[in-house]
Each structure stands twice: as structure tokens, then as C-alpha cells.
Amino acid sequence: MESERLLLFQFISKCFERKAGVKLSNLPETVNLDTIANNLADAVFLVDREMNVVWLNQRAEEFFHTSSKKAQGGKITELTAINKLEDLLGEVFEQETALKCSYEEASVKVKRHDERYFFKIAINPIFHQGNLWGALVQLTDVTRFHEMEKIKTDFVSIVSHEFRTPLTTIIVGVEMLKEGMLGDLTPRGKEVLEAIGADCERLSRLIDNLMELSRIESGTIYVEAEPTDVADLVQEAVRPLKIQAEKQGIELITDLPPELPPVAADFNKAVWVLANLVGNAMRYTDPGGTITVQVRQRGKRHFFSVEDTGSGIPKEHQDKIFRKYVQVSGPGRKGTGGVGLGLAIAKDIVMAHGGEIWVDSEIGKGTTFTFTFPVFQGGESVTLPEAEEKGG
Amino acid sequence: MGKRVLLVEDEKNVILGVRTCLDAVGYDVEIVEDGGEALDAVRREHPDLILLDLLMPRVDGFEVLKVLKGKEDTSKIPIIVLTAKAEEEDKQRAMDLGADSYMTKPFKPQELWDTLKYYLPEA
Numbered sequence: 001m002e003s004e005r006l007l008l009f010q011f012i013s014k015c016f017e018r019k020a021g022v023k024l025s026n027l028p029e030t031v032n033l034d035t036i037a038n039n040l041a042d043a044v045f046l047v048d049r050e051m052n053v054v055w056l057n058q059r060a061e062e063f064f065h066t067s068s069k070k071a072q073g074g075k076i077t078e079l080t081a082i083n084k085l086e087d088l089l090g091e092v093f094e095q096e097t098a099l100k101c102s103y104e105e106a107s108v109k110v111k112r113h114d115e116r117y118f119f120k121i122a123i124n125p126i127f128h129q130g131n132l133w134g135a136l137v138q139l140t141d142v143t144r145f146h147e148m149e150k151i152k153t154d155f156v157s158i159v160s161h162e163f164r165t166p167l168t169t170i171i172v173g174v175e176m177l178k179e180g181m182l183g184d185l186t187p188r189g190k191e192v193l194e195a196i197g198a199d200c201e202r203l204s205r206l207i208d209n210l211m212e213l214s215r216i217e218s219g220t221i222y223v224e225a226e227p228t229d230v231a232d233l234v235q236e237a238v239r240p241l242k243i244q245a246e247k248q249g250i251e252l253i254t255d256l257p258p259e260l261p262p263v264a265a266d267f268n269k270a271v272w273v274l275a276n277l278v279g280n281a282m283r284y285t286d287p288g289g290t291i292t293v294q295v296r297q298r299g300k301r302h303f304f305s306v307e308d309t310g311s312g313i314p315k316e317h318q319d320k321i322f323r324k325y326v327q328v329s330g331p332g333r334k335g336t337g338g339v340g341l342g343l344a345i346a347k348d349i350v351m352a353h354g355g356e357i358w359v360d361s362e363i364g365k366g367t368t369f370t371f372t373f374p375v376f377q378g379g380e381s382v383t384l385p386e387a388e389e390k391g392g
Numbered sequence: 393m394g395k396r397v398l399l400v401e402d403e404k405n406v407i408l409g410v411r412t413c414l415d416a417v418g419y420d421v422e423i424v425e426d427g428g429e430a431l432d433a434v435r436r437e438h439p440d441l442i443l444l445d446l447l448m449p450r451v452d453g454f455e456v457l458k459v460l461k462g463k464e465d466t467s468k469i470p471i472i473v474l475t476a477k478a479e480e481e482d483k484q485r486a487m488d489l490g491a492d493s494y495m496t497k498p499f500k501p502q503e504l505w506d507t508l509k510y511y512l513p514e515a
Contacts (some may be wrong), residue, residue, distance in 0.1 A: 164476035165403055167498040172409035175501045181416050204498055211478055 008046050008055060009033045011126055011136065041141070043119075046126070047076050048134040051089050060139075076137060085121070085137065092123045092135055099123040118146040157214040160207045167207070171200045209341045212272075213324070216348045223269060223352040227262040227376040230295055230302060236267075237274035238293060241282065249287030252278070256295040263302045264376040265353055273346045277306040277369045280342060284310035284367070297375060301355070305370040312363040321359065322347045346371070394420045395512045398439040400430040400456065401474070402448050406497075410443065410474070413501045419508070427451025431459055434466055441511055446475040446486065454489060461490030470511040474499070 012033065037044060043060035045053055053071045061067055064079055071079055077086050092099050099122065119139040126133050176182050178193045185193070234254055245252040263270070274293070281291045289309040296303045313321065324344040350357045350371045357371035397414055401407050402425045414421045422437060424430045428451040434442070442460070446453035453473065460466040470492040475482070478496045486494055493507055 161476050161478075164478065164497040165406060168476075169403075169405040169409045171498045172413055172501055172504075176412060176416065179501075182412070200498070208478075215479075 008037075008126075008136070011124075012036065043139040043141075045076055045137040045139075046134060047089070047137060049093060049132065051076050051086065053079060054134065063139075063141075080139070082119070082121075088121060088123055089135060089137070092125050093132060096125055096132055098125060116143070117141060118143045153214050156210050160211040160214065163203065163207050167200065167203060171197075171204075174200060209345060212345050213341050213348075216345060216352075223266045223349070225264040225266060225353060225374075225376075228265045228267050228270065230256060230260040230263050233263065233265065233267065233270055234274065234293060234295060234304075237271045238278060241275065241278050245282060245291065248282060248285075250282060250285050251290045253290060253292045254294075255292055257297075260295060260297055260302065262376040263373045265373050266349075269349045270353075270373065273349050273371065274304060274306070276342045276346050277371075280369075281306050281308035281310065281367070284308060286310070300375050300377070301372045302375055303370055303372055305368050307366060307368040309366040312365055313359065313361040313367055314363060318359055318361060322357070394418045395440040395514075396420045396422065396437065397441050397443060397508070398430065398433055398437065399423045399443045400425075400427065400448070400453070401443070401445045402426065403445075406445075410504070413504055414508075416501075417505055417508075419512075427453060427456045430456050434460060434469070438466075439469065441508065442469055442471045444471050444473050444491075446473060446477050446482065454485065457486060457489040457491055472507055472511070474504075 009032075038058040040057060040059060043063050044057045045060055046055040048054050052073055053076050056066075056068060056071055061071070064071075066079060076089075077083055088099055118141070120142045122138040122140070124136045124138075126135055174193055174197050177185065178190065178197060234256060238252065238254055242252055278291060278293060285291060285308045291309075292305075292307045294303075294305045294307065296305075322343050324341060347357050350373070353373050355372040355374065357369065359367060359369050361367035397419045399407065399410055399414075399421055401410065401423070407423055407425075411421050411423065422433060422439065424433050425448070427448050430442070430444070431451070433439070444453045444456060453475070457471060457473075460469065460471065467490065471490070472493045472495060473486050473491045474495050474497060475486075476497045477483075483494045483496075492511060495503065495507065
């Protein structure tokens with residue numbers, strides 16, 4: 001036991017040295033391993049290569065209702081009831097690299113006394129005399145964070161519902177007034193109503209996006225990947241935007257080779273992604289510009305790209321644009337009429353299909369968004385990666 | 393005589409909007425604000441078509457669908473659902489219960505007219 005504690009101590013002091021430049025040997029004698037470990041807010045375990053618990057801190061004892069005596073020598077998966085740890089530890093031992101998952105990727109759900117907890121997991125391999133010895137497992141309680149996310153998701157869902165009813169009255173009224181069905185209008189009156197109508201459309205679109213997002217966040221979205229004809233998909237996405245493009249004086253070109261094999265995609269969701277990218281391109285392209293929708297097959301993937309001759313996206317914004325509620329403003333970027341959800345949703349949908357999405361852009365030249373979908377291989381359906389697991 | 397449409401809706405402003413919309417193209421509209429009243433009205437009046445909201449106090453739209461589509465004498469009356477419930481599951485549930493069409497709020501008058509025209513061709 002002592003040697004293992006020493007190992008842990010060495011490990012922690014190395015981390016300290018690296019991160020903060022503090023040598024633990026220079027600290028007062030009263031500050032020892034226990035002081036540090038037991039005052040951590042996280043539950044920490046030291047396990048050997050067989051995934052047996054060698055040591056755990058006070059927080060871990062409290063949380064999992066155990067004592068050092070009872071816990072030592074037992075499997076960490078049994079003690080914590082987090083089965084996922086087996087895979088994660090296996091991965092760390094095999095690759096001999098640390099696993100520091102983001103909140104989204106590795107939060108696990110643990111049920112205890114009818115209460116649900118969510119943990120974020122981090123695993124660091126420990127080496128002894130050059131050989132893999134075991135690992136340090138750290139569980140951070142992110143339950144509160146999870147609850148906040150849930151509240152936000154529910155809120156977004158409720159808001160998107162509650163906006164629909166009043167918007168119905170407004171849209172029906174405006175449309176009928178606009179058409180002169182409720183009496184004559186002055187030219188200015190008609191102009192104002194046209195503007196109201198356009199903004200109503202904007203609100204409707206926003207509500208649809210919010211709802212799509214809350215659906216994706218609540219994890220209920222189900223992506224059914226079916227063999228889908230690429231030409232149909234492109235046609236369905238581009239057709240409704242053709243008239244608008246013409247009005248704006250933008251040339252909208254589709255470029256796809258004949259006889260592409262089908263793509264494995266959820267038709268409506270894939271259409272949504274492509275239409276969203278083209279819609280974005282139209283908002284950022286000036287009259288006289290061109291938007292090209294291109295599809296190419298490379299190996300087992302189809303590459304869909306939407307290229308515009310718009311103002312381009314500054315380098316520093318390119319990473320951020322796929323995040324929620326992020327909008328890029330700047331010279332040449334017109335009022336966008338959204339809240340910055342489109343690309344976040346597009347990314348979720350593409351990733352749910354097992355694809356990727358990225359952007360290439362140069363200021364003053366234009367922007368190309370590219371996403372990939374797998375070429376259809378056989379009967380399979382894909383669900384969003386579940387980052388949760390039910391514990392006992 | 394215009395075709396008779398029963399509007400089942402509990403939001404005053406939506407009622408005004410939809411009624412204006414239907415008046416403009418010559419339908420006779422009767423309005424009830426609750427599912428229970430809707431069932432009575434159907435028995436009494438036997439309308440040509442029903443526009444049905446889903447979220448209502450007491451007897452909701454799903455229940456109305458279940459009752460009307462489950463009975464031979466009323467099952468032929470086309471029912472168009474008009475609702476703020478935009479989730480796929482709700483739509484599926486309504487269609488499974490026999491709804492003829494499902495329109496998510498907000499909608500434009502033209503969409504409503506087109507749908508009505510489809511189910512009431514001679515009007």
C-alpha cells in the first residue's frame with residue numbers, strides 16, 4: 001500500500017511541477033498527499049492494470065458509500081456501477097495515453113438512492129519504472145451542469161411551442177390584409193405589411209430551428225439512414241431557393257457527376273443541412289455572385305460542398321461558427337436573420353450520420369462549406385451517439 | 393349554400409384569424425372551444441369538414457379524433473388538425489388516430505385554402 005501511495009504522490013507532484021512550477025518537496029511537511037487528495041471536490045481512484053481499486057480519496061468513499069478497506073482490491077466498475085469505465089480504462093491501457101473527455105463525450109449517469117448523478121470522467125495512465133502500472137481515475141460531478149442544460153433545453157422547447165399560436169394570428173391576418181381581402185390599402189400600408197410578412201417568416205424559421213435544436217439536445221432525434229438518391233437530395237434542397245437566388249441576382253449552380261451511388265442519409269435532415277448551407281451562402285453573397293453546390297464521391301464517402309463568392313469568414317471566427325448561438329459579424333456580413341443555430345444543428349445532423357463538416361474561407365474571395373455523408377453500404381440505421389449509461 | 397366547416401379551437405385570436413380566412417372564401421363556419429362541445433356539434437350538425445386543435449382543456453383533440461374516427465357515421469368527415477404541436481410523434485399519433493391532414497401552426501391562409509379545397513372539392 002505504501003509504495004502505491006508513493007507512486008500516486010510522485011504522480012501528483014509531477015503534475016504540479018509541470019502545471020504550476022511548484023515542487024512539492026518544498027512545501028511544508030504538514031501538506032501531504034492526504035491533505036491534497038481528501039480536499040478535492042472530485043472522486044479519485046487509483047487502479048491497477050486489472051482495474052482493481054488500490055486507493056481512493058475521501059470524496060470517492062463518501063459518494064460510493066464505501067470505505068478504503070471495503071473498496072480496496074475490488075473492481076472499480078463494480079464499486080462505481082459505471083460499466084463504461086471498463087471500456088475507457090481498456091482504451092487507456094491499450095494506447096497508453098490519457099483520456100480526458102469533454103463533458104459531452106464522457107458524462108455518465110449514475111443512479112443512487114433514486115437520485116441521478118452525472119460524472120465527467122478523466123483517466124491518466126500511471127507508469128512505474130517505464131512500465132504501465134495502472135491509472136488514476138477522476139470523476140467530476142457535473143450533475144448541476146446537466147440540470148442546467150436540461151432546463152435550457154426544455155425552455156427552448158416550450159418557447160418554440162408557445163410562439164406558434166400567436167404567430168398564426170399574425171401571419172393569417174397580415175397575409176389577408178396584404179392581399180387586400182380585408183379592404184383597400186395605401187401603397188405605404190402595403191409596403192409595411194410586406195415587411196411584417198417577411199419578418200414573420202423569419203420568426204417562423206427561427207422557431208423551427210429552435211425546436212430542431214432542442215430535439216437534438218434532448219437526444220430524442222433519431223437519424224434513419226436510408227439509401228438516398230444524391231440528385232434527389234440536392235434537387236429538393238436547392239429548388240425552393242432558386243427563385244430567391246434569381247431575385248437577388250445570384251447564380252445558383254449544381255454540379256454533380258451522373259450515376260452517383262446512393263448516400264446513407266435521413267432524407268429530410270440531409271435536405272435541411274444542404275438547404276441551410278445554401279441559404280447561408282445567399283445571405284452573404286452580393287448580386288452578381290455565384291453559389292455552387294457540388295457533390296463528389298471519394299472512396300466510401302460523398303463530399304457535398306457549397307461554395308460562394310461572398311465576403312468570406314475571418315480566420316478567427318472559422319472555428320467558432322459551428323457552436324450554438326454564435327454569429328459572425330464584420331465587414332460585408334449583412335444582417336443575417338437568425339440566431340446562429342443553423343450551423344450548430346447542421347453539425348449535429350452530419351455527425352449523427354457519421355460524417356464531418358468543415359469550412360474553408362478566404363476574406364474577399366468566398367467561403368466553401370463541405371460535409372461528408374457515407375456512401376450507402378447496406379441496411380443500417382444510425383442514432384446519435386449516446387453519451388450516457390445507466391448505472392445500477 | 394357554402395360547405396359547413398366546424399372549427400374546434402380555444403384561442404380567441406386564432407379563432408378570429410381562421411374565421412376571417414374561411415369567410416373570405418365562402419365557407420360556413422361554426423366554432424366550438426372544447427372537444428366535448430365538438431362531439432356534440434358534430435352529432436347535431438354533421439359538418440362537411442372539421443378543423444381541429446389538439447391542445448384544449450378537458451377533452452383534447454386526440455380524444456375527439458379517437459371518438460369521431462372510431463364511429464362509422466362520423467368517420468368519413470375529413471379532419472384537418474391545426475396545432476402548435478410540431479413534434480413528429482404528435483403528428484404520427486394524430487395520423488394513426490385517423491386525421492386526414494396535419495397542419496402545424498403558424499400557417500398561411502393559402503395553405504389552409506389549398507387543404508380545404510382538396511377535401512371539399514366542389515366548394
